[in-house]
Amino acid sequence: MYSQRIKIWPDEKVLLAKIARGREDAFAIIYNRFRKKIYTFSLQMLKSEEQAEEVMQETFLKLWQLQDDVERINNLEVYLRTLTRNKCLNVIRRLKLEVSADREMKWSWDEAHNETEEHILLRDTTNVLKAGIALLPQQQRQVYQLCREEGLKYEEVAERLNLSPLTVQTHMKMALRFLRNHLSKHTDLVILTIIFRLF
Structure with a gap:
């Protein structure tokens, strides 16, 4: 036992x-x-x-x-x-x-797809994401950009913004939740699959 x-x-x-x-x-x-x-x-x-x-x-x-x-x-x-x-x-x-x-x-996927069309699709989906980021409250936007676009860890972001790591985590969670909801309302399933890879 x-x-x-x-x-x-x-x-x-x-x-x-x-x-x-x-x-x-x-x-x-x-x-x-x-x-x-x-x-x-x-x-x-x-x-x-x-x-x-x-x-x-x-x-x-x-x-x-x-x-x-x-x-x-x-x-x-x-x-x-x-x-x-x-x-x-x-x-x-x-x-x-x-x-x-x-x-x-x-x-x-249609293997004969046009590369120009693919470029337009990627540009459009990226624009949807950028529009969503612009709608974030300032601090959530700063945290998201530092974590996702500059690749900083939560502790590094906390030091740069003079916040606690826990506050940074909370802002990041809220930002991601908002962006996913925003994307789901403005894109269809195929585009959504592509753009979620940008996270």
């Missing part, structure tokens, strides 16, 4: 209670304690540094957004490991769907 118990830090409940009250200092302790474990675990599953970084940020964002429910967590390490694993599996499932969609598009 398995009797060994997973180690729980004596201050874990205290930190979670502080996070429930919006204490960023307590969140920073948890972040520094687990970020390397979560990143390494994600990297092993996804084999992609960029995707592992994104899963790590999403995992911590989820923890922060739990608010009062965060105090119901009985074992933080088990919770974070399970959450990370589920997010990695979601990424893997999404990638498989994208590969499948790519295959379908290859077979259905």
